[in-house]
Amino acid sequence: MSEIYNVYCDESCHLENDGQRAMVLGGVWCPAGKRQEISQRVREIKVKHGLGKDFEIKWTKVSQAKLSFYKEIIDYFFDDDDFHFRGLIVPDKTQLNHDVWGQMHDDWYYKMYFTMLKVIFDPKAKYRVYLDIKDTIGADKITKLHDILCHNSYDFSREVIERVQQIHSHESEQLQVADLLIGALSYLHRDLSTNAAKLKLIERIKQRSGYRLTCNTLMREAKFNLLIWNGGGK
Template sequence: MSTTRLFNVYCDESCHLQHDGVPVMAWGAVYCQATETRAIAQAVRALKTQHGLSPAFEVKWTKVSPAKAAFYLALVDMFLADHRLRFRGLVVPDKGVLDHDRFDQSHDDWYYKMYYTMLRPIFCAPHRYRIYLDVKDTRGGPKTRKLHEVLANSLYDFDRKCIERVQQVRSHESELLPIADILIGALTYSNRGLASNSAKRAIVARLGERLGSTALTRTSTFATTKFNILLWQSREALG
């Protein structure tokens, strides 16, 4: 019988609004056993210090710049080398193809479906999971409760023994949530074909060198566990 373990799952999203003018959207999660969280957080803070940054420095994709490229590359290398950490992502290459009316759903309905689709491969009985989301806006509380309901019901986890909690945290309160932000940022940057920021290009290149040249732009194989993504396609695109 498998020993039950508790996992912390740190989730973020990028360009998730329907009409923000950006074609690509992405969801992602960095996860590890809960017992490893503190040690990994300490390692991230130590890495900041090594690069002359305050332990409280806020790590964000929007702040990636040539001046701090060495730190961000070192953080990516840390993720890649640490067997305790894994990433699961979902990319929608063109949200312009979405037709919610046809499927009798709202954008919010679809949003929760995509979150479930992104997270589902992470869950494995009999383990337990605590999911942490980045604070986005004032709607966060209801959205968090709704996501917990959707995940639990989809897994027939009506007593919430598998999905123990879904709660918001601020990115500066967690060292693992920003890692998810960086990896999701690299996903969207690569799939949008952007190249104006040399530091961001370097991060995308580093991931490609270590994971494979198409790791950020193609659906991963089922056996890929370190960095696994799904490139979502509409029914029309699938034929």
């Protein structure tokens, strides 16, 4: 029987004209059978730090007052062998030239999602992909993303990528951890520096991952995998 994995995806600054240069797509993934255990452990850390178990972890909430909590969440992610991250960073969206490549921004967006996810997919396993519900990603986009992921993976019968669906981030601890890691990468690659607690959390991620977060990791890096995308304008 094939192993089933859940993949929880989020994004930062992905819109074409949002005034931000750097874009980040990313996702955390774990065996489906470990989902409940990971959720429970994250909730326990929330309660340990005086927060309700339903407190929503978000990069925008990182502050000095909650720094020890967020550091422990980062440490838990790196300590759990069943919890993994893959991120794709586009350093400068202003360099994109969609007209040259005969595509719309949405077409390129789907390509980037596949590029981000393809190193996760093992043809011998099965995957359920969950995306944070956002106004900018409707049901039609979810359907198209599923089609593109399956087509580019030669998974025409959808035996590998079983589903792609939206969920609310407040209902998923894994999606909240994805938001935290993606937010950190976005903050770093947008050269922001006004929040000391966020800078300290980024340093913790660098320390625990062993990476500077500004260069590619090896493609087969299993724990914290990064791609700095430079597609020559594609």
